[in-house]
Amino acid sequence: MFDFEKIDNYRENNRIEAKAARSDLPISIWQTYSAFANTDGGVILLGVEENSDKSLNIIGVKNPDKLVTDFWNTINNPQKVSVNFITDSHVRIVEIEGKKIIEIEIPRAERVLRPIYLDNNYNNVYRRNHEGDYRCNAVISKAMFRDAAPEAQDTVVLEKFMIDSFNKETVRRFKNNFKNKHQGHVWENISDDEFLLKIGALSLGVDNKIHPTAAGLLMFGNEYEIVREFPQYFLDYQEHYDTSIRWTNRFVSSSGEWSGNVFDFFYKVYNAIIQNPNIKRPFAIASDGVSRTDDTDMHEAIREALANCLIHADYYGDGGVVIKNYLDRIELANPGGLRVSLEYALAGGYSSPRNGTLIKMFGFLEIGERAGSGIPKIYFAWKNNGLATPVLKEDSTLGRTFLTLNVATSDKTSDISKTSDKPSDISKTSDKPSDISKTSNKKEYILNFAKKNDTIKTSDLIDNLGVTSRQVNSILKELVDGGALVAEGKNKGRIYRLP
Numbered sequence: 001m002f003d004f005e006k007i008d009n010y011r012e013n014n015r016i017e018a019k020a021a022r023s024d025l026p027i028s029i030w031q032t033y034s035a036f037a038n039t040d041g042g043v044i045l046l047g048v049e050e051n052s053d054k055s056l057n058i059i060g061v062k063n064p065d066k067l068v069t070d071f072w073n074t075i076n077n078p079q080k081v082s083v084n085f086i087t088d089s090h091v092r093i094v095e096i097e098g099k100k101i102i103e104i105e106i107p108r109a110e111r112v113l114r115p116i117y118l119d120n121n122y123n124n125v126y127r128r129n130h131e132g133d134y135r136c137n138a139v140i141s142k143a144m145f146r147d148a149a150p151e152a153q154d155t156v157v158l159e160k161f162m163i164d165s166f167n168k169e170t171v172r173r174f175k176n177n178f179k180n181k182h183q184g185h186v187w188e189n190i191s192d193d194e195f196l197l198k199i200g201a202l203s204l205g206v207d208n209k210i211h212p213t214a215a216g217l218l219m220f221g222n223e224y225e226i227v228r229e230f231p232q233y234f235l236d237y238q239e240h241y242d243t244s245i246r247w248t249n250r251f252v253s254s255s256g257e258w259s260g261n262v263f264d265f266f267y268k269v270y271n272a273i274i275q276n277p278n279i280k281r282p283f284a285i286a287s288d289g290v291s292r293t294d295d296t297d298m299h300e301a302i303r304e305a306l307a308n309c310l311i312h313a314d315y316y317g318d319g320g321v322v323i324k325n326y327l328d329r330i331e332l333a334n335p336g337g338l339r340v341s342l343e344y345a346l347a348g349g350y351s352s353p354r355n356g357t358l359i360k361m362f363g364f365l366e367i368g369e370r371a372g373s374g375i376p377k378i379y380f381a382w383k384n385n386g387l388a389t390p391v392l393k394e395d396s397t398l399g400r401t402f403l404t405l406n407v408a409t410s411d412k413t414s415d416i417s418k419t420s421d422k423p424s425d426i427s428k429t430s431d432k433p434s435d436i437s438k439t440s441n442k443k444e445y446i447l448n449f450a451k452k453n454d455t456i457k458t459s460d461l462i463d464n465l466g467v468t469s470r471q472v473n474s475i476l477k478e479l480v481d482g483g484a485l486v487a488e489g490k491n492k493g494r495i496y497r498l499p
Contacts, residue, residue: 015042015128018050021061021102025070028133030081030118035126035133036106037085037116038144039396040341042128047101060099067102068093082117085109108341111352115144127396140399143317147339152356153314154215158229159205161212163193165225167259171196174220174263176454177365196220199364200357215357218315223253223260232335234320235265237272241327257459262310262358265321266367267453268460270306273325274299278408280385301381302330305403307368308375309334311358312401319400330405338394338401345375345392378405442475447484447498455488455495 017032029044036042047061061067068091075084090105109116115125115136125136125144136144146153171192178195179188187198193210196202201216217226218233226233239249251268253260258268274281279298306323313321314336324331338345339352353359362368375392382390388406395402450456461472476496479485485496 015040016045017042017133018045018048018056020049020059021046021067025067025074029071030074031126031133033075033081033106034116034118034124035128037109038114038126038136039108039128041106041108044104044106045101046104047099058096058099058101061102064093064100064102071102071104079120080118082115082120083109083113085113085116111339112148112150114148115141117141129397134397139318140396143314143336143399146314146316147336147354152353153316154213154218154355154357155200155203156214157203157205157211158214158217159207159209159211161217161221161225161229163196163202163210163212165212165217165222166196166201166220167222167261167264170220170259170261170263173454174361174365180454181364181366199361201361213357214315215355215361218262218355219358219361220263221259221261223256226253226261230315232318232320233315235260235262236320236322237265237269237325238323239272239325263361266306266310266362269323270303271449271452273302273306273323273330276325276327276330276407278327297381298385301378302405303367304374305330305332305378305405307362309403311362311368312336312339312354314354314399317399319398328406328408330407332403332405334401335399336401337396337399342392342394346379347376378403382406443479443484446475446479450485450496450498455497457495 015036017036019026019029019032021029025046029046032042032044036044045056046067047059047064049057049059051057071091075081075086086104086106090107092103094101094103118124118126122145123138123141125141126133127136127140128134175192175195179185182188187195190198193202196216197210200213201220202210203213205211212221214229217229223233233253235253237249237251238247241248249272251258253265258264273279279302280296309321309323309332313334317335319333319335321335322331322333336354339354359368368374379390382388382405387408390406391402391404393402394400446456446461449461453460458469458472458476462469476485476487480487480496483499486499488495488497
Protein backbone atom coordinates (compact mmCIF):
# COMPACT_ATOMS: atom_id res chain seq x y z
CA MET A 1 0.00 0.00 0.00
CA PHE A 2 1.33 3.42 -0.95
CA ASP A 3 2.08 5.44 2.16
CA PHE A 4 0.51 8.81 1.27
CA GLU A 5 0.91 10.08 4.84
CA LYS A 6 4.66 9.50 4.75
CA ILE A 7 4.92 11.18 1.36
CA ASP A 8 2.95 14.17 2.63
CA ASN A 9 5.29 14.47 5.63
CA TYR A 10 8.31 14.45 3.35
CA ARG A 11 6.71 17.01 1.04
CA GLU A 12 6.26 19.42 3.95
CA ASN A 13 10.02 19.34 4.46
CA ASN A 14 10.87 19.45 0.73
CA ARG A 15 12.26 15.92 0.94
CA ILE A 16 10.53 14.31 -2.03
CA GLU A 17 11.65 14.09 -5.63
CA ALA A 18 9.21 13.01 -8.33
CA LYS A 19 10.83 11.79 -11.53
CA ALA A 20 8.81 10.93 -14.63
CA ALA A 21 10.88 7.85 -15.53
CA ARG A 22 9.23 5.37 -17.85
CA SER A 23 11.82 2.96 -19.18
CA ASP A 24 15.21 4.27 -18.06
CA LEU A 25 16.62 5.58 -14.80
CA PRO A 26 16.97 9.37 -14.94
CA ILE A 27 20.59 10.52 -14.60
CA SER A 28 19.62 13.02 -11.90
CA ILE A 29 18.54 10.20 -9.56
CA TRP A 30 22.13 9.86 -8.33
CA GLN A 31 22.50 13.53 -7.54
CA THR A 32 19.29 13.26 -5.52
CA TYR A 33 20.54 10.11 -3.78
CA SER A 34 23.73 11.96 -2.77
CA ALA A 35 21.80 15.06 -1.70
CA PHE A 36 19.24 13.21 0.44
CA ALA A 37 21.92 11.01 2.04
CA ASN A 38 24.10 14.01 2.90
CA THR A 39 21.23 16.08 4.32
CA ASP A 40 18.11 14.76 6.04
CA GLY A 41 16.93 11.96 3.79
CA GLY A 42 13.93 11.89 1.48
CA VAL A 43 11.85 9.85 -0.96
CA ILE A 44 12.39 9.44 -4.71
CA LEU A 45 9.30 8.52 -6.74
CA LEU A 46 9.82 7.11 -10.23
CA GLY A 47 6.80 7.28 -12.51
CA VAL A 48 5.37 10.40 -10.90
CA GLU A 49 5.24 13.95 -12.21
CA GLU A 50 4.97 17.01 -9.98
CA ASN A 51 2.51 19.59 -11.24
CA SER A 52 2.99 23.35 -10.97
CA ASP A 53 0.68 23.39 -7.92
CA LYS A 54 2.94 20.77 -6.22
CA SER A 55 0.33 18.03 -6.66
CA LEU A 56 1.47 14.64 -7.94
CA ASN A 57 0.42 13.11 -11.22
CA ILE A 58 0.79 9.33 -11.48
CA ILE A 59 2.03 8.31 -14.95
CA GLY A 60 3.59 4.95 -14.03
CA VAL A 61 6.74 3.21 -15.27
CA LYS A 62 7.28 0.49 -17.85
CA ASN A 63 9.26 -2.58 -16.84
CA PRO A 64 9.55 -1.58 -13.14
CA ASP A 65 11.45 -4.79 -12.29
CA LYS A 66 14.14 -3.93 -14.84
CA LEU A 67 14.41 -0.39 -13.48
CA VAL A 68 14.85 -1.71 -9.95
CA THR A 69 17.54 -4.12 -11.15
CA ASP A 70 19.33 -1.27 -12.94
CA PHE A 71 19.08 0.82 -9.78
CA TRP A 72 20.72 -1.87 -7.62
CA ASN A 73 23.44 -2.57 -10.19
CA THR A 74 24.38 1.10 -10.35
CA ILE A 75 24.15 1.98 -6.67
CA ASN A 76 26.45 -0.94 -5.83
CA ASN A 77 29.05 0.23 -8.34
CA PRO A 78 31.73 2.17 -6.38
CA GLN A 79 32.80 3.89 -9.61
CA LYS A 80 29.40 5.61 -9.65
CA VAL A 81 28.35 5.91 -5.99
CA SER A 82 30.83 5.99 -3.10
CA VAL A 83 28.62 4.01 -0.70
CA ASN A 84 25.35 2.11 -0.88
CA PHE A 85 23.83 2.10 2.59
CA ILE A 86 20.19 1.32 1.75
CA THR A 87 18.60 -2.16 1.74
CA ASP A 88 15.83 -3.98 -0.10
CA SER A 89 13.27 -2.59 2.36
CA HIS A 90 13.93 0.93 1.08
CA VAL A 91 12.88 0.18 -2.51
CA ARG A 92 9.33 -0.82 -3.41
CA ILE A 93 7.20 -1.25 -6.52
CA VAL A 94 3.73 0.13 -5.80
CA GLU A 95 0.58 -0.06 -7.95
CA ILE A 96 -1.79 2.94 -7.91
CA GLU A 97 -4.84 3.26 -10.11
CA GLY A 98 -3.56 0.43 -12.27
CA LYS A 99 -0.16 2.08 -12.78
CA LYS A 100 3.11 0.99 -11.22
CA ILE A 101 5.56 3.40 -9.65
CA ILE A 102 8.82 2.90 -7.76
CA GLU A 103 9.30 4.37 -4.29
CA ILE A 104 12.90 4.71 -3.06
CA GLU A 105 13.38 5.93 0.49
CA ILE A 106 16.79 7.45 1.21
CA PRO A 107 17.59 7.92 4.94
CA ARG A 108 20.16 10.38 6.21
CA ALA A 109 23.52 8.63 5.99
CA GLU A 110 25.51 7.99 9.13
CA ARG A 111 28.22 10.54 9.86
CA VAL A 112 31.04 8.04 9.16
CA LEU A 113 29.67 7.44 5.63
CA ARG A 114 29.24 11.07 4.62
CA PRO A 115 29.79 12.65 2.25
CA ILE A 116 28.20 10.34 -0.30
CA TYR A 117 29.93 11.36 -3.53
CA LEU A 118 29.56 10.35 -7.19
CA ASP A 119 31.73 9.17 -10.09
CA ASN A 120 34.66 8.39 -7.82
CA ASN A 121 35.17 12.13 -7.40
CA TYR A 122 35.51 13.57 -3.89
CA ASN A 123 34.33 16.93 -5.18
CA ASN A 124 31.13 15.53 -6.71
CA VAL A 125 29.06 15.90 -3.52
CA TYR A 126 25.45 17.08 -3.31
CA ARG A 127 23.16 18.35 -0.57
CA ARG A 128 19.52 19.36 -0.45
CA ASN A 129 18.11 22.83 0.01
CA HIS A 130 14.71 24.38 -0.60
CA GLU A 131 15.35 24.70 -4.31
CA GLY A 132 16.52 21.15 -4.91
CA ASP A 133 19.88 19.40 -5.13
CA TYR A 134 23.03 21.49 -5.27
CA ARG A 135 26.67 20.62 -5.62
CA CYS A 136 28.61 21.39 -2.45
CA ASN A 137 31.54 23.75 -2.42
CA ALA A 138 34.90 22.54 -1.14
CA VAL A 139 34.34 24.03 2.33
CA ILE A 140 31.17 22.00 2.97
CA SER A 141 32.64 18.81 1.48
CA LYS A 142 35.79 19.06 3.60
CA ALA A 143 33.68 19.63 6.72
CA MET A 144 31.81 16.36 6.08
CA PHE A 145 35.07 14.49 5.52
CA ARG A 146 36.39 15.87 8.84
CA ASP A 147 33.26 14.73 10.63
CA ALA A 148 33.59 11.26 9.11
CA ALA A 149 36.86 10.66 10.95
CA PRO A 150 36.50 8.15 13.82
CA GLU A 151 38.43 10.32 16.27
CA ALA A 152 37.20 13.66 17.58
CA GLN A 153 38.70 16.71 15.88
CA ASP A 154 40.18 18.14 19.06
CA THR A 155 42.29 15.12 20.05
CA VAL A 156 45.01 15.92 17.50
CA VAL A 157 48.41 16.67 19.02
CA LEU A 158 49.72 19.96 17.59
CA GLU A 159 53.48 19.49 17.46
CA LYS A 160 54.20 22.99 16.14
CA PHE A 161 52.98 24.41 19.48
CA MET A 162 54.38 24.29 23.01
CA ILE A 163 52.77 24.95 26.38
CA ASP A 164 53.80 28.60 26.22
CA SER A 165 50.97 29.02 23.68
CA PHE A 166 48.58 28.78 26.64
CA ASN A 167 47.35 31.81 28.56
CA LYS A 168 48.56 31.31 32.13
CA GLU A 169 45.67 33.26 33.65
CA THR A 170 43.14 31.07 31.86
CA VAL A 171 44.87 27.92 33.10
CA ARG A 172 44.84 29.28 36.64
CA ARG A 173 41.14 30.18 36.47
CA PHE A 174 40.23 26.77 35.10
CA LYS A 175 42.23 24.98 37.76
CA ASN A 176 40.70 27.09 40.55
CA ASN A 177 37.21 26.35 39.24
CA PHE A 178 38.08 22.66 39.14
CA LYS A 179 39.25 22.76 42.75
CA ASN A 180 36.03 24.44 43.85
CA LYS A 181 33.96 21.79 42.11
CA HIS A 182 36.07 18.85 43.29
CA GLN A 183 37.43 19.65 46.73
CA GLY A 184 39.93 17.07 47.92
CA HIS A 185 40.46 15.65 44.43
CA VAL A 186 43.75 13.80 43.85
CA TRP A 187 44.63 16.30 41.12
CA GLU A 188 44.24 19.28 43.43
CA ASN A 189 47.91 19.86 44.19
CA ILE A 190 49.65 18.53 41.08
CA SER A 191 51.65 20.85 38.81
CA ASP A 192 49.95 22.77 36.02
CA ASP A 193 51.70 20.69 33.34
CA GLU A 194 50.59 17.43 34.92
CA PHE A 195 47.06 18.75 35.40
CA LEU A 196 46.85 19.77 31.74
CA LEU A 197 48.03 16.30 30.73
CA LYS A 198 45.33 14.71 32.88
CA ILE A 199 42.49 16.71 31.32
CA GLY A 200 43.69 16.21 27.74
CA ALA A 201 45.00 19.72 27.06
CA LEU A 202 48.54 18.37 26.57
CA SER A 203 49.70 15.10 25.08
CA LEU A 204 52.81 13.28 23.91
CA GLY A 205 53.67 13.82 20.25
CA VAL A 206 55.47 11.43 17.91
CA ASP A 207 58.62 13.38 18.71
CA ASN A 208 58.29 12.18 22.34
CA LYS A 209 57.76 15.75 23.51
CA ILE A 210 54.73 17.26 25.22
CA HIS A 211 52.57 19.49 23.03
CA PRO A 212 49.10 21.06 23.22
CA THR A 213 46.19 19.16 21.79
CA ALA A 214 43.71 20.97 19.56
CA ALA A 215 41.31 21.03 22.53
CA GLY A 216 43.97 22.47 24.81
CA LEU A 217 44.84 25.22 22.34
CA LEU A 218 41.17 26.16 21.89
CA MET A 219 40.43 26.13 25.60
CA PHE A 220 43.56 27.80 26.97
CA GLY A 221 45.48 29.32 24.06
CA ASN A 222 45.95 32.96 23.20
CA GLU A 223 43.93 33.98 20.16
CA TYR A 224 47.00 34.87 18.10
CA GLU A 225 48.25 31.31 18.63
CA ILE A 226 44.86 29.65 18.02
CA VAL A 227 44.47 31.21 14.56
CA ARG A 228 47.76 29.66 13.48
CA GLU A 229 46.04 26.27 13.61
CA PHE A 230 42.45 27.41 13.01
CA PRO A 231 42.65 30.29 10.48
CA GLN A 232 38.85 30.79 10.50
CA TYR A 233 38.63 30.86 14.33
CA PHE A 234 36.48 33.74 15.54
CA LEU A 235 34.29 34.22 18.63
CA ASP A 236 31.78 37.05 18.60
CA TYR A 237 29.33 38.26 21.25
CA GLN A 238 26.85 41.00 20.34
CA GLU A 239 24.29 42.68 22.57
CA HIS A 240 21.35 44.31 20.81
CA TYR A 241 19.26 46.19 23.36
CA ASP A 242 18.81 49.36 21.31
CA THR A 243 17.54 49.10 17.74
CA SER A 244 18.77 52.60 16.88
CA ILE A 245 22.43 51.52 17.03
CA ARG A 246 24.30 48.55 15.65
CA TRP A 247 24.90 47.00 19.08
CA THR A 248 25.00 48.10 22.70
CA ASN A 249 27.89 45.84 23.69
CA ARG A 250 30.26 43.64 21.77
CA PHE A 251 33.44 41.71 22.34
CA VAL A 252 35.33 39.47 19.93
CA SER A 253 38.20 37.02 20.24
CA SER A 254 40.49 39.05 17.98
CA SER A 255 40.38 42.31 19.94
CA GLY A 256 43.64 41.68 21.81
CA GLU A 257 42.02 42.97 25.01
CA TRP A 258 41.60 39.49 26.48
CA SER A 259 42.84 35.97 25.79
CA GLY A 260 40.27 35.22 23.07
CA ASN A 261 40.06 31.53 23.96
CA VAL A 262 36.98 29.31 24.38
CA PHE A 263 37.09 29.10 28.19
CA ASP A 264 37.23 32.85 28.81
CA PHE A 265 34.66 33.50 26.08
CA PHE A 266 32.20 31.13 27.76
CA TYR A 267 32.29 32.99 31.07
CA LYS A 268 32.31 36.45 29.52
CA VAL A 269 29.26 35.62 27.43
CA TYR A 270 27.37 33.82 30.19
CA ASN A 271 27.81 36.67 32.64
CA ALA A 272 26.66 39.13 29.98
CA ILE A 273 23.61 37.10 28.95
CA ILE A 274 22.23 36.64 32.46
CA GLN A 275 21.98 40.42 32.77
CA ASN A 276 19.21 40.34 30.16
CA PRO A 277 16.16 41.88 31.90
CA ASN A 278 13.94 39.00 30.77
CA ILE A 279 16.04 36.31 32.44
CA LYS A 280 14.65 35.86 35.94
CA ARG A 281 17.15 36.09 38.77
CA PRO A 282 15.58 35.21 42.13
CA PHE A 283 17.33 36.88 45.01
CA ALA A 284 18.69 34.66 47.76
CA ILE A 285 21.74 34.94 50.00
CA ALA A 286 24.07 31.94 50.02
CA SER A 287 25.23 30.19 53.16
CA ASP A 288 28.40 32.29 53.27
CA GLY A 289 26.21 35.33 53.97
CA VAL A 290 27.84 37.37 51.23
CA SER A 291 27.31 36.02 47.72
CA ARG A 292 23.89 35.58 46.18
CA THR A 293 22.55 32.37 44.73
CA ASP A 294 20.48 32.94 41.61
CA ASP A 295 20.79 29.67 39.71
CA THR A 296 17.63 28.36 38.06
CA ASP A 297 16.85 25.70 35.47
CA MET A 298 16.89 28.52 32.92
CA HIS A 299 20.40 29.58 33.93
CA GLU A 300 21.55 25.96 33.68
CA ALA A 301 19.94 25.65 30.26
CA ILE A 302 21.70 28.81 29.05
CA ARG A 303 25.03 27.38 30.19
CA GLU A 304 24.15 24.16 28.40
CA ALA A 305 23.23 25.97 25.18
CA LEU A 306 26.38 28.10 25.25
CA ALA A 307 28.61 25.10 26.01
CA ASN A 308 26.95 23.08 23.23
CA CYS A 309 27.56 25.90 20.77
CA LEU A 310 31.27 26.01 21.63
CA ILE A 311 31.77 22.26 22.02
CA HIS A 312 30.13 21.25 18.74
CA ALA A 313 31.65 24.01 16.61
CA ASP A 314 33.85 23.07 13.67
CA TYR A 315 36.67 25.52 14.26
CA TYR A 316 38.13 24.84 10.82
CA GLY A 317 34.81 25.96 9.30
CA ASP A 318 33.69 29.40 8.17
CA GLY A 319 31.70 32.04 10.03
CA GLY A 320 32.92 31.59 13.59
CA VAL A 321 30.82 31.30 16.73
CA VAL A 322 28.36 34.18 16.96
CA ILE A 323 26.15 34.85 20.00
CA LYS A 324 23.53 37.59 19.74
CA ASN A 325 21.74 38.75 22.87
CA TYR A 326 18.47 40.61 22.22
CA LEU A 327 15.93 41.73 24.80
CA ASP A 328 13.48 39.06 23.67
CA ARG A 329 15.76 36.27 22.44
CA ILE A 330 19.24 34.79 22.36
CA GLU A 331 20.64 33.53 19.06
CA LEU A 332 23.56 31.10 19.00
CA ALA A 333 25.30 30.04 15.79
CA ASN A 334 28.35 27.88 15.20
CA PRO A 335 30.22 26.55 12.18
CA GLY A 336 29.48 22.89 11.51
CA GLY A 337 26.22 21.08 10.87
CA LEU A 338 24.49 18.63 13.17
CA ARG A 339 26.38 15.37 13.48
CA VAL A 340 23.11 13.49 13.95
CA SER A 341 19.70 14.08 12.45
CA LEU A 342 17.57 16.86 13.88
CA GLU A 343 15.12 14.26 15.18
CA TYR A 344 17.91 12.47 17.08
CA ALA A 345 19.24 15.74 18.50
CA LEU A 346 15.80 16.73 19.82
CA ALA A 347 15.06 13.26 21.20
CA GLY A 348 18.37 13.05 23.08
CA GLY A 349 20.08 9.94 24.39
CA TYR A 350 22.71 9.78 21.63
CA SER A 351 25.89 11.81 21.59
CA SER A 352 28.24 12.32 18.63
CA PRO A 353 30.69 14.96 19.83
CA ARG A 354 32.75 16.87 17.28
CA ASN A 355 35.17 17.89 20.06
CA GLY A 356 35.13 15.15 22.67
CA THR A 357 37.97 16.54 24.76
CA LEU A 358 36.29 19.94 25.06
CA ILE A 359 33.22 18.12 26.38
CA LYS A 360 35.41 16.41 28.97
CA MET A 361 36.99 19.71 30.02
CA PHE A 362 33.63 21.46 30.45
CA GLY A 363 32.41 18.36 32.25
CA PHE A 364 35.14 18.78 34.87
CA LEU A 365 33.47 22.12 35.65
CA GLU A 366 30.02 20.47 35.70
CA ILE A 367 29.01 22.24 32.50
CA GLY A 368 27.57 20.41 29.51
CA GLU A 369 26.10 16.98 28.93
CA ARG A 370 27.91 14.11 27.23
CA ALA A 371 24.90 11.78 27.27
CA GLY A 372 23.13 13.63 24.46
CA SER A 373 20.55 15.10 26.84
CA GLY A 374 21.65 18.73 26.50
CA ILE A 375 19.11 19.81 23.86
CA PRO A 376 16.13 18.10 25.60
CA LYS A 377 17.19 19.76 28.86
CA ILE A 378 17.13 23.18 27.19
CA TYR A 379 13.70 22.54 25.68
CA PHE A 380 12.35 21.33 29.03
CA ALA A 381 13.63 24.40 30.88
CA TRP A 382 12.01 26.71 28.35
CA LYS A 383 8.71 24.83 28.59
CA ASN A 384 8.92 24.86 32.38
CA ASN A 385 9.26 28.66 32.30
CA GLY A 386 6.31 29.10 29.95
CA LEU A 387 8.43 30.40 27.07
CA ALA A 388 8.18 29.73 23.36
CA THR A 389 9.77 26.50 22.19
CA PRO A 390 13.44 26.94 21.22
CA VAL A 391 14.25 26.61 17.53
CA LEU A 392 17.15 24.39 16.49
CA LYS A 393 18.00 24.27 12.80
CA GLU A 394 20.81 23.36 10.45
CA ASP A 395 21.70 25.32 7.32
CA SER A 396 23.19 22.75 4.96
CA THR A 397 24.17 25.44 2.45
CA LEU A 398 26.25 27.42 4.95
CA GLY A 399 27.31 24.42 7.02
CA ARG A 400 26.15 26.08 10.26
CA THR A 401 23.87 25.25 13.17
CA PHE A 402 21.53 27.79 14.76
CA LEU A 403 19.69 27.78 18.10
CA THR A 404 17.21 30.52 19.01
CA LEU A 405 16.03 30.89 22.62
CA ASN A 406 13.11 33.24 23.17
CA VAL A 407 13.42 34.76 26.64
CA ALA A 408 10.27 36.86 26.70
CA THR A 409 6.73 36.89 25.45
CA SER A 410 5.79 39.66 23.02
CA ASP A 411 3.98 41.49 25.85
CA LYS A 412 7.09 41.52 28.02
CA THR A 413 9.25 42.71 25.17
CA SER A 414 6.96 45.60 24.34
CA ASP A 415 6.78 46.66 27.99
CA ILE A 416 10.55 46.77 28.25
CA SER A 417 11.05 48.62 25.01
CA LYS A 418 8.56 51.28 26.11
CA THR A 419 10.77 52.15 29.08
CA SER A 420 13.43 53.62 26.81
CA ASP A 421 15.45 52.97 23.70
CA LYS A 422 18.67 52.80 25.69
CA PRO A 423 19.76 49.73 27.71
CA SER A 424 21.02 51.95 30.52
CA ASP A 425 17.48 53.30 30.94
CA ILE A 426 16.09 49.79 31.09
CA SER A 427 18.16 49.10 34.18
CA LYS A 428 16.56 52.07 35.96
CA THR A 429 13.27 50.18 36.29
CA SER A 430 13.78 49.24 39.92
CA ASP A 431 11.52 46.18 39.92
CA LYS A 432 13.65 44.39 37.30
CA PRO A 433 15.60 41.50 38.90
CA SER A 434 18.72 42.33 36.87
CA ASP A 435 18.82 45.97 37.99
CA ILE A 436 22.48 46.85 38.56
CA SER A 437 22.20 50.59 38.28
CA LYS A 438 22.64 51.22 42.00
CA THR A 439 25.98 50.79 43.74
CA SER A 440 24.60 48.14 46.11
CA ASN A 441 23.41 46.03 43.22
CA LYS A 442 26.72 46.46 41.44
CA LYS A 443 28.43 45.13 44.54
CA GLU A 444 26.11 42.11 44.52
CA TYR A 445 26.92 41.50 40.87
CA ILE A 446 30.68 41.75 41.47
CA LEU A 447 30.53 39.34 44.42
CA ASN A 448 28.51 36.88 42.38
CA PHE A 449 30.95 37.27 39.48
CA ALA A 450 33.86 36.58 41.85
CA LYS A 451 32.13 33.46 43.13
CA LYS A 452 31.75 32.04 39.64
CA ASN A 453 35.18 33.06 38.35
CA ASP A 454 37.30 32.67 41.49
CA THR A 455 39.39 35.73 40.65
CA ILE A 456 38.48 38.87 38.74
CA LYS A 457 40.10 41.92 37.21
CA THR A 458 38.75 45.40 36.65
CA SER A 459 38.65 44.70 32.91
CA ASP A 460 36.34 41.72 33.51
CA LEU A 461 33.67 44.02 34.91
CA ILE A 462 33.73 47.18 32.80
CA ASP A 463 31.79 45.79 29.83
CA ASN A 464 29.21 43.90 31.86
CA LEU A 465 28.49 46.73 34.30
CA GLY A 466 28.56 49.43 31.63
CA VAL A 467 30.68 51.78 33.78
CA THR A 468 34.17 53.28 33.70
CA SER A 469 37.28 51.67 35.17
CA ARG A 470 37.41 54.42 37.82
CA GLN A 471 33.88 53.55 39.00
CA VAL A 472 34.68 49.82 39.07
CA ASN A 473 37.89 50.39 41.03
CA SER A 474 36.00 52.58 43.52
CA ILE A 475 33.45 49.82 44.18
CA LEU A 476 36.16 47.17 44.39
CA LYS A 477 38.02 49.27 46.96
CA GLU A 478 34.86 49.50 49.08
CA LEU A 479 34.44 45.73 48.93
CA VAL A 480 38.08 45.17 49.89
CA ASP A 481 37.88 47.70 52.75
CA GLY A 482 34.74 45.96 53.99
CA GLY A 483 36.37 42.53 53.91
CA ALA A 484 34.08 41.12 51.19
CA LEU A 485 36.98 40.80 48.71
CA VAL A 486 40.73 40.30 48.94
CA ALA A 487 43.09 42.15 46.57
CA GLU A 488 46.33 40.66 45.30
CA GLY A 489 49.04 42.27 43.14
CA LYS A 490 49.52 45.84 42.01
CA ASN A 491 48.41 48.15 39.21
CA LYS A 492 47.33 46.33 36.02
CA GLY A 493 48.24 42.97 37.52
CA ARG A 494 45.87 43.35 40.49
CA ILE A 495 43.26 40.64 40.91
CA TYR A 496 40.41 40.23 43.40
CA ARG A 497 38.90 37.16 45.00
CA LEU A 498 36.55 36.15 47.74
CA PRO A 499 38.19 35.73 51.17
